[in-house]
Amino acid sequence: MAIRHRKNSLFYRTLHGAYIGDLFMSLIHTCRLAKVNPLHYLVALQKHSSEVHKKSAEVAALELPS
DSSP, X not given: OXXXXXXXXXXXSSHXXXXXXXXXXXXXXXXXXXXXXXXXXXXXXXXXXXXXXXXXXXXXXXXXXX
């Protein structure tokens, strides 16, 4: 999977496009390691995007102990 991504990454037009491609590759790989269907996970994220956005803001506001 990593070799295929490396070949495909040669064709990104911008740094932002490369960032998005890497983000999706990381999500898909993490799903596979957790034995979760990546397509189902990404569809669920899209369906519940407002809830995900709200929760991510709450998590980002938390202060982690040093």
